[in-house]
Amino acid sequence: WVAEYQGLRRGRVRLAVITTAKYFAPELLGAFSRRYPDIDISLKVTNRDRVIERIRNQDDDLYIFGQPDFDDLDVALHPFAPNPLIVVAPRDHRLAGQGRIPLKALAAEPFILREPGSGTRQATVRAFADAGLTPHVRMELGSNEAIKHAAIAGLGLAVVSLHTLSVEGAAGPLCALDVEGFPIHRQWWLVHNQGRDLSPAAAALLAFAREQEPVIRAQVGRLLGELGLDAGPSG
Numbered sequence: 537w538v539a540e541y542q543g544l545r546r547g548r549v550r551l552a553v554i555t556t557a558k559y560f561a562p563e564l565l566g567a568f569s570r571r572y573p574d575i576d577i578s579l580k581v582t583n584r585d586r587v588i589e590r591i592r593n594q595d596d597d598l599y600i601f602g603q604p605d606f607d608d609l610d611v612a613l614h615p616f617a618p619n620p621l622i623v624v625a626p627r628d629h630r631l632a633g634q635g636r637i638p639l640k641a642l643a644a645e646p647f648i649l650r651e652p653g654s655g656t657r658q659a660t661v662r663a664f665a666d667a668g669l670t671p672h673v674r675m676e677l678g679s680n681e682a683i684k685h686a687a688i689a690g691l692g693l694a695v696v697s698l699h700t701l702s703v704e705g706a707a708g709p710l711c712a713l714d715v716e717g718f719p720i721h722r723q724w725w726l727v728h729n730q731g732r733d734l735s736p737a738a739a740a741l742l743a744f745a746r747e748q749e750p751v752i753r754a755q756v757g758r759l760l761g762e763l764g765l766d767a768g769p770s771g
């Protein structure tokens with residue numbers, strides 16, 4: 537165990553996360569490095585398709601990922617915290633405050649969509665398609681923060697992860713609309729390649745993340761409540 541302990545003291549972990557997890561991963565890593573001050577960490581933040589590519593290339597030790605609906609990758613999957621998708625609008629939007637807005641009403645509004653390769657985009661398009669609808673896309677943007685700014689500026693409505701509101705909460709310039717079929721209750725997964733052993737440092741981060749999961753789950757439940765949304769399975 538001495539070697540393992542030394543490995544832990546000197547280790548290095550490479551973590552890659554989908555963009556919605558960047559709203560939580562730095563806090564997780566901050567707490568982790570207080571416990572393990574000598575483990576160096578690298579964090580890569582990118583979209584769903586790029587993370588899949590990184591898993592395929594075994595670029596990192598650990599991943600935080602969305603829907604693992606791939607069947608050609610040999611990975612270990614650990615269910616992680618909830619990641620609900622919500623519809624956001626500027627506070628003064630005429631649909632703000634309305635109850636159970638039909639998805640059809642949303643399809644008539646200008647929409648801001650993430651870039652191809654984004655899991656958020658995929659889930660949004662699928663939600664519309666399942667109802668036989670297509671969103672009226674006014675703008676495509678490759679960043680959650682850019683989407684928030686564009687929505688605040690009145691360029692359109694958008695579907696984003698609840699976590700994108702983690703700093704400003706329900707008091708910010710955006711509100712969540714109560715739309716039929718939303719929130720879409722999804723979750724994150726902790727993923728690593730099966731083909732090789734986790735380093736002691738990576739195993740420590742995996743265990744630490746799983747230990748912190750209830751904290752994120754509680755934050756999600758609280759924020760959904762503040763936004764007046766259905767807490768679903770996370771509540």
Ligand code: PGA
Nearest residue numbers: 554555584602654655656
């Ligand atoms: P994205 O990740 O950045 O690819 O939209 C979110 C997700 O897949 O849940």
